[in-house]
Structures are given as structure tokens and as C-alpha cells.
Amino acid sequence: MSSTRKRLFIKTYGCQMNVYDSERMKDVLTPLGYESSETPEGSDLVILNTCHIREKAAEKVYSELGRLRPLKEARLESGDQMTIAVAGCVAQAEGAEIMKRAPVVDLVVGPQTYHKLPELIARAARAKGEALDTEFVVEDKFDKLPAARQVDGYSAFVTVQEGCDKFCTFCVVPYTRGAEWSRPVDQLVAEIRGLAAMGVREVTLLGQNVNAYHGEPPAGREADGPWGLAQLLRHLALIGGIDRLRYTTSHPRDMGDDLIAAHRDEEKLMPYLHLPIQVGSDKILKAMNRQHTYAEYVDLIGRVRDARPDIAISGDFIVGFPGERDEDFEATMKCVREIGYATAYSFKYSRRPGTPGAAMVNQVDEGVKGERLQALKLLLDDQQTAFNQAQTGQTLPVLFEKAGRLEGQLHGRSPYLQSVHVQGPAELIGQIGHVAIESVTRNALTGSLVLPATVDS
Ligand code: 5AD
Ligand code: SF4
Numbered sequence: 030m031s032s033t034r035k036r037l038f039i040k041t042y043g044c045q046m047n048v049y050d051s052e053r054m055k056d057v058l059t060p061l062g063y064e065s066s067e068t069p070e071g072s073d074l075v076i077l078n079t080c081h082i083r084e085k086a087a088e089k090v091y092s093e094l095g096r097l098r099p100l101k102e103a104r105l106e107s108g109d110q111m112t113i114a115v116a117g118c119v120a121q122a123e124g125a126e127i128m129k130r131a132p133v134v135d136l137v138v139g140p141q142t143y144h145k146l147p148e149l150i151a152r153a154a155r156a157k158g159e160a161l162d163t164e165f166v167v168e169d170k171f172d173k174l175p176a177a178r179q180v181d182g183y184s185a186f187v188t189v190q191e192g193c194d195k196f197c198t199f200c201v202v203p204y205t206r207g208a209e210w211s212r213p214v215d216q217l218v219a220e221i222r223g224l225a226a227m228g229v230r231e232v233t234l235l236g237q238n239v240n241a242y243h244g245e246p247p248a249g250r251e252a253d254g255p256w257g258l259a260q261l262l263r264h265l266a267l268i269g270g271i272d273r274l275r276y277t278t279s280h281p282r283d284m285g286d287d288l289i290a291a292h293r294d295e296e297k298l299m300p301y302l303h304l305p306i307q308v309g310s311d312k313i314l315k316a317m318n319r320q321h322t323y324a325e326y327v328d329l330i331g332r333v334r335d336a337r338p339d340i341a342i343s344g345d346f347i348v349g350f351p352g353e354r355d356e357d358f359e360a361t362m363k364c365v366r367e368i369g370y371a372t373a374y375s376f377k378y379s380r381r382p383g384t385p386g387a388a389m390v391n392q393v394d395e396g397v398k399g400e401r402l403q404a405l406k407l408l409l410d411d412q413q414t415a416f417n418q419a420q421t422g423q424t425l426p427v428l429f430e431k432a433g434r435l436e437g438q439l440h441g442r443s444p445y446l447q448s449v450h451v452q453g454p455a456e457l458i459g460q461i462g463h464v465a466i467e468s469v470t471r472n473a474l475t476g477s478l479v480l481p482a483t484v485d486s
Contacts, residue, residue, distance in 0.1 A: 034063070036071060037074045039055065040076070050078060075114070114138060115134055188212070197317050231428055236276075240285070279302065281319075304330070308353070309362070313353055341371035343370060370413070375402060378398065413471050430458070433450050438453075439452070447474050462479075
């Protein structure tokens, strides 16, 4: 066991219910790197799980807090931390009052919010600059950014932001990747200029929560304060040689008007937006801690489409989150029908120990999840085909990235990120050319070059 594991002491007052809750708290905190300790001395986290039944219960808690204070101070002096949390019925009854009367307390968590304990602990650790030594398996498909692949052509990925402060209850990212962190604008400009010099034409800005980007402004613009993603995109659009900009993945809550406006008037910003909603039911959105409603999402997409009517909307969906009933799943299907997705990823909910969702009691049967996923995928596939079909007869600018699989064939991408195949000369690789789209499948478009072959040479 690694030496950075943290010690957790829970003192339980009162009834069996509290004993049970204390066990659950231990369970949800173990994956965050905590192991039980028999005494408060030397503990990184002390939880008093209180009871209100007997008289003077609150007084007993305050006197225990008085005993903990010197222990916390002693730890602070030796450069360690002790986070003190009050849980249970006294926490429920007294709420934030406790922290006023006993400033030694860092967290107050009522019985209704135990599922938030991992989030609260992670936030408290962040506030103190502590790192959690989590047991989360980092190599997980949900935790990884698309590989910031080496430049192997004309389209490159650049990580601009990492970590996440959202704490969706199904997700490991806020625990494994830590707090949101953005790279400075000047550093990105230098990197992307370098890419342009190597022939890169298209850059996709990456971040777990990329539209929460708030990077240090360029030299001379310090007075602006941190720059948001829209400002960054407009600035990067000035770099010669870079003709296409994209970004992923965004959270609806961080989709500001300035970013929407950039989709209206920044030509280099491609008409493609990956904006996951995950589910259509307000009840499940709330249980997922997504921090917005279905109606707000629909309104947001409406504003994005007002700004850029042809934009391709993409998303992520989760089926079978705890508590998802048939009618909740139907709300997801309705959402897909109402929004109309160009493409989307869909997943069965997978229980990640240590996340609040894993501790929820109303887990959904695997068979039910499978059926829902199948129905959703069919609908999404149909939409993707329909979106592609709508391009038939259109002429699209295509960035040719490499040779196609067939002799004399080129492979490229449309502004909407569709794969495009066309017969054409290899010299066009690395250039943007116009293609008249003739036929489509769910996964690709085919057509012929419109002369002159390139729009930029
Ligand atoms: N179970 C299922 N899907 C998940 N995702 C993240 N965590 C989980 C999980 N525990 C999905 C979400 C997210 C995408 C990157 O992965 O849809 O948007
Ligand atoms: Fe995970 Fe994305 Fe939610 Fe952040 S916003 S917690 S990365 S799903």
C-alpha cells in the first residue's frame, strides 16, 4: 500500500442507522485513498457522525470538536492536514451554524447528502492543495482525452485544458484528473504556430471540460484577466496556415454567449459541436449532478443553431443510470428525436467505485441497460445516416488528410467532421478542396472533385 494513503477516523454516535451510514461513508471514501484509523490522532480526515436523539447531543459534538482542535493544529504545525467533517443528524439540524461556532470544522454533511461526500472531500482536499491517492483505475475509456496524437498529417490535437470541477456523479475525471487547469494562451500560440510550420491545417483543442477554459492571457493583455475559450479561438484564428479550428468536449453549463457568437462569425471555427446531455430526464440529470435541465439544453441548442444553422450537433448518452425508469429512458429518446444528432456516443452506465453513482441503491439491471442501449443506438444510427444523406448534392470543402484505402483515392474531412472519399491526385493531400457529394453511407460520404481542385492554392 502506498505511503500517500490517507487515514480516516469516524466517530459514530447513536443508533444502528448511524453505524450503517458510517460504514457506507467508509466504503465511498476507500477508493479516494482513505483507510480506517482507530484514533483521531494522525488522521487526515475525521468525521463525527452525530445523533440528535439524546438531549445535549449538539453540546457533546462541540466538546468533541474542542478536543480535536489541538490535534488539528499540531498536524498543521508539522505540515500535515486534518479535515474535520460533521455528519448525521446534528449536521442536518444545525447546518452551517456548526462552522460558525466551531471554525475547526471544514465540512458539514447532512444524511441526505452522503452521496456527495466524495465530491465534498475532493473539493476540500483541492482547497488545501492536497492530492488524493485514488484507487480509480486511470486507464479507463471514460477518463481519457482522445490521445493528443503526434502530428501525422494535417490535423492535430492540442490539449488546452485538463481536469474538471463539475463532479457529475457517474464520472471519475474530477478525482483522477483533479481541478480544472488551463494552459496559458501564449504557450498555445507558440505550439500551434509550430504545428502550422509543419504543415498542419486543422487544430482540435482538447479538454475534459474545454469550454471552461480560462487561461492566462497573452503578454500585454494581463489586464483582461483569464481568457475564455471564445477569446482563445478568435486569437488562434489569426495564425496563418491554420484554416480550421475545433474543440471538444464541452459542458452545457459553460457554453457562453461569446462562444456561440464565435460560431456565428468566426469562419475558421468549424460547424461542429460536441455537447453531451447524457440523458433527457430532469430527474436523472439532477441525480447525475449535471446542473441544468432538459429545457435549458434545448434552449441552448436553439441559440447555437440560430447562430450557425447548419451546425452538426454531437453528444454522449448514458443509459441505465441508477433510478432510470422506462419513462426516464423515453425522455432520452425524445431528446434525441427533438435535437437531431449528426453523431453521438452512447454507453451503458458503468459503476465506478468511489463515485457517488456507484453508491446509489437503485442500480438498473444489466439486461434492461442492454435493451435501452440497443434502442438508442438504432435511433442515433438512423439520425447519423439522415444527417449524411442531407449532404447529397451539396458541394463541401474537404481537408484531404491522407490517401484512401482504394487506388487513387483520397480521404478527408468535411466541415461537419464526416469522412469523405474521393478520387484525386495525391498532391491534394494537406489541401482543402471542394467535393460534390454524390452518395453517402452512415460512416462516410463519397463524391467527385470540383475544379479548380483546391480553394487555397
Ligand atoms: N458510465 C457510463 N458512461 C460514462 N461516461 C463517463 N463515465 C461513465 C460511466 N461511469 C461517458 C459519458 C461521458 C463520456 C466521456 O463517457 O457519456 O460524456
Ligand atoms: Fe466528467 Fe465531463 Fe461531468 Fe466533468 S463534466 S465530471 S469530465 S462527465
